[in-house]
Amino acid sequence: MIATSAVVLALLSSADAFYTVKRQAARELLFDGIRPSKEIEWSPCNETQTVYMECARLIVPLDYQDPGNGLEAIIPIVKYPTNATGAAYKGAVLTNPGGPGYLGTEFIYNAGIAKEIAANVTGPGYDILGFDIRGVGYSVPYGSCNVTADELFDPLRQNATEGNEFTKRFTRRLKSAATIPAGAKDTEKSPYGFFIPELPPSFLEQTAAYADAWTAACVAYTSADNQAGPHMNTVVTATDMLWIARALARARGQNDTNALVHYYGISYGSVLGQTFATLYPDHVGKFVMDGIVNMDGWQTRTETDIVRNADQGFFEFFKQCFAAGPKKCAFATGICYQDTINRFNRMMSRFNATQAEVEESPLAAPLLALVAQLRATILDSLYAAIDSWEGLAVIFNKLDKATKGPIARWNVTEITTILSLPLSPPSGLPPAPLQLRTYSFFQTACGDAPSIYNYTISPVEEYTYLKASAVSGHARLVGRVSCSRYSIRPKWEWNERIGGKTKTPILFMGNTLDPVTPWDDAVKAALKFPGAEAVITDVIAHSTFFSRNTCAYNRLREYFQQGKLPGTNYKCAEEQRPFMETPHTTVIEQ
Numbered sequence: 001m002i003a004t005s006a007v008v009l010a011l012l013s014s015a016d017a018f019y020t021v022k023r024q025a026a027r028e029l030l031f032d033g034i035r036p037s038k039e040i041e042w043s044p045c046n047e048t049q050t051v052y053m054e055c056a057r058l059i060v061p062l063d064y065q066d067p068g069n070g071l072e073a074i075i076p077i078v079k080y081p082t083n084a085t086g087a088a089y090k091g092a093v094l095t096n097p098g099g100p101g102y103l104g105t106e107f108i109y110n111a112g113i114a115k116e117i118a119a120n121v122t123g124p125g126y127d128i129l130g131f132d133i134r135g136v137g138y139s140v141p142y143g144s145c146n147v148t149a150d151e152l153f154d155p156l157r158q159n160a161t162e163g164n165e166f167t168k169r170f171t172r173r174l175k176s177a178a179t180i181p182a183g184a185k186d187t188e189k190s191p192y193g194f195f196i197p198e199l200p201p202s203f204l205e206q207t208a209a210y211a212d213a214w215t216a217a218c219v220a221y222t223s224a225d226n227q228a229g230p231h232m233n234t235v236v237t238a239t240d241m242l243w244i245a246r247a248l249a250r251a252r253g254q255n256d257t258n259a260l261v262h263y264y265g266i267s268y269g270s271v272l273g274q275t276f277a278t279l280y281p282d283h284v285g286k287f288v289m290d291g292i293v294n295m296d297g298w299q300t301r302t303e304t305d306i307v308r309n310a311d312q313g314f315f316e317f318f319k320q321c322f323a324a325g326p327k328k329c330a331f332a333t334g335i336c337y338q339d340t341i342n343r344f345n346r347m348m349s350r351f352n353a354t355q356a357e358v359e360e361s362p363l364a365a366p367l368l369a370l371v372a373q374l375r376a377t378i379l380d381s382l383y384a385a386i387d388s389w390e391g392l393a394v395i396f397n398k399l400d401k402a403t404k405g406p407i408a409r410w411n412v413t414e415i416t417t418i419l420s421l422p423l424s425p426p427s428g429l430p431p432a433p434l435q436l437r438t439y440s441f442f443q444t445a446c447g448d449a450p451s452i453y454n455y456t457i458s459p460v461e462e463y464t465y466l467k468a469s470a471v472s473g474h475a476r477l478v479g480r481v482s483c484s485r486y487s488i489r490p491k492w493e494w495n496e497r498i499g500g501k502t503k504t505p506i507l508f509m510g511n512t513l514d515p516v517t518p519w520d521d522a523v524k525a526a527l528k529f530p531g532a533e534a535v536i537t538d539v540i541a542h543s544t545f546f547s548r549n550t551c552a553y554n555r556l557r558e559y560f561q562q563g564k565l566p567g568t569n570y571k572c573a574e575e576q577r578p579f580m581e582t583p584h585t586t587v588i589e590q
């Protein structure tokens with residue numbers, strides 16, 4: 001479960017998203033027979049599993065700025081209900097698993113995850129709710145662009161319900177706020193001494209070509225006013241959260257005017273949470289964000305620095321691998337960790353896609369795909385190093401052996417298979433059926449910033465991205481290129497300054513070496529919301545969810561249970577390391 005989730009619980013690993021195709025809505029029956037209604041009506045979900053879950057479909061306006069236009073959206077919601085009643089009942093916690101675009105419904109419908117959140121994050125007394133953000137999963141309208149044959153595409157879900165009046169789309173163009181430092185030089189060697197093969201010159205062109213093709217499909221299937229495309233930016237889903245909370249209050253016979261949203265949002269979930277808390281500060285209840293995105297970059301689509309700690313995290317791989325020795329780390333070699341780095345660099349220098357392209361070799365395209373997949377694998381391993389690095393070492397070891405001979409004799413099938421090996425052994429928990437469409441990211445994220453459509457990315461800017469991280473600077477660049485090709489604009493453009501005083505103080509969680517959401521962005525976010533505090537956990541992982549750190553979980557439960565904040569910039573010490581024989585037994589402090 002962890003490896004699967006590590007791959008999927010991403011603040012978009014774009015590279016991964018670009019080279020894998022996954023189905024949306026794996027459980028087609030989940031919401032069948034669940035009647036949509038303007039008040040929340042819970043029924044057992046239409047699928048049996050051992051753990052009892054309830055489902056509801058809430059009707060909300062498609063367009064909150066024009067709620068009377070007769071067009072409606074349907075939000076699917078899954079509930080893992082608490083048994084607590086009376087005074088022991090503490091409320092419902094909305095969750096978001098990141099992406100943007102991972103299915104919140106299936107996140108919670110996964111009993112292993114729901115139980116873990118109830119046990120480790122909130123503690124008893126809360127219903128745990130998952131819902132799909134606008135346009136994805138079981139939502140209506142459904143923003144599928146029908147790009148791939150195996151994508152579940154349902155023309156009957158493409159349009160808003162009860163359509164009777166279309167308004168002309170409002171589009172706005174703004175110049176990008178990006179500033180590009182001058183004097184940059186080209187290099188792909190990380191300051192930490194490891195080498196990741198450069199991407200060939202055609203990489204950006206190919207990225208742009210994909211994005212153009214997807215944009216054309218998305219325009220064809222989702223861009224009308226009664227469809228999902230113009231209503232998928234974060235401000236809309238943040239408002240959906242308020243509507244859910246109000247409906248929940250009414251369903252319990254309460255006055256909904258001051259309804260509070262309790263929340264646990266991971267990664268992109270921090271974009272959603274910070275947006276909500278800025279828009280609706282009086283409705284902020286117990287509110288935790290975990291793996292924090294710096295909104296200043298998000299709102300301008302300049303995220304050059306969110307991967308600034310990824311390379312340092314990967315450097316730790318070599319040090320810890322070498323220290324663990326070849327029995328525990330299959331890739332370890334030599335008499336000091338630099339020897340292990342050197343082994344890696346020798347292997348990487350064989351993946352010269354640029355050279356293959358220059359020589360017009362038929363291997364150019366497969367090499368590019370392999371390099372991209374390799375980068376994605378490295379990045380994914382950093383989401384949960386404790387669980388992933390043994391597997392990563394096995395992959396590197398096999399890869400080294402498979403690429404020893406001349407490139408013409410490489411078995412690309414075998415290499416691709418090696419790169420697809422799971423990063424961690426399957427655990428007892430069922431796999432998370434989280435799905436991400438290749439283009440979910442730009443459908444939501446591009447609309448959170450002023451349009452950069454048709455913006456040309458300069459070589460210097462490209463350099464700035466690649467230099468930010470040898471491991472994954474390119475993934476952020478892919479995001480920016482995609483937004484520069486994606487033409488659908490949100491009807492409700494919202495780009496206001498994030499922050500403000502909230503009804504309940506917020507808790508932000510960060511990890512010292514988080515590859516995509518650096519810890520200091522949690523500290524910075526806390527400064528934007530007076531009274532908010534941050535917890536920083538010493539671990540190489542993306543979000544507390546993958547930290548396995550009991551101290552961090554204890555701070556979360558104290559907050560949800562007693563409303564207790566830990567103190568400014570509270571530190572949780574390292575508890576586990578990768579390559580350990582047996583993980584520490586987890587003990588829940590009381």
Ligand SMILES: *[C@@H]1O[C@H](CO)[C@@H](O)[C@H](O)[C@H]1NC(C)=O
Binds near residue numbers: 029032033034046
């Ligand atoms: C579950 O879905 C199936 C297939 O659509 C439908 O026939 C059945 O009536 C649904 N069950 C309930 C309880 O609504």
Ligand SMILES: *[C@@H]1O[C@H](CO)[C@@H](O)[C@H](O)[C@H]1NC(C)=O
Binds near residue numbers: 081
């Ligand atoms: C609620 O009670 C049932 C029956 O005792 C149990 O199976 C279930 O796990 C409980 N749910 C929670 C969230 O504790």
Ligand SMILES: *[C@@H]1O[C@H](CO)[C@@H](O)[C@H](O)[C@H]1NC(C)=O
Binds near residue numbers: 549586
């Ligand atoms: C998380 O919860 C599970 C039960 O679902 C428990 O076994 C585990 O020890 C908890 N982990 C931590 C770090 O508290």
Ligand SMILES: *[C@@H]1O[C@H](CO)[C@@H](O)[C@H](O)[C@H]1NC(C)=O
Binds near residue numbers: 146153155
């Ligand atoms: C969706 O795409 C498939 C090909 O992948 C095509 O056969 C089908 O007609 C498309 N559906 C619609 C409604 O255009």
Ligand SMILES: *[C@@H]1O[C@H](CO)[C@@H](O)[C@H](O)[C@H]1NC(C)=O
Binds near residue numbers: 225227
């Ligand atoms: C959905 O809406 C579009 C225009 O907004 C229309 O062309 C199309 O026919 C509608 N599809 C269905 C199934 O009603």
Ligand SMILES: *[C@@H]1O[C@H](CO)[C@@H](O)[C@H](O)[C@H]1NC(C)=O
Binds near residue numbers: 255256257258
């Ligand atoms: C709900 O609460 C608000 C604010 O306290 C109050 O103005 C309103 O009258 C209340 N509504 C009902 C139906 O009690």
Ligand SMILES: *[C@@H]1O[C@H](CO)[C@@H](O)[C@H](O)[C@H]1NC(C)=O
Binds near residue numbers: 352358
């Ligand atoms: C890859 O090939 C290109 C073009 O031949 C060359 O300029 C570059 O130095 C090579 N990179 C490595 C690391 O060998």
Ligand SMILES: *[C@@H]1O[C@H](CO)[C@@H](O)[C@H](O)[C@H]1NC(C)=O
Binds near residue numbers: 411412413414417
């Ligand atoms: C390439 O590798 C695949 C998978 O390991 C194997 O089935 C196939 O026989 C290999 N092909 C050659 C030509 O060795």
Ligand SMILES: *[C@@H]1O[C@H](CO)[C@@H](O)[C@H](O)[C@H]1NC(C)=O
Binds near residue numbers: 454
């Ligand atoms: C995009 O930019 C090009 C070059 O500046 C220009 O010719 C073209 O008209 C623009 N297209 C759109 C749709 O703005």
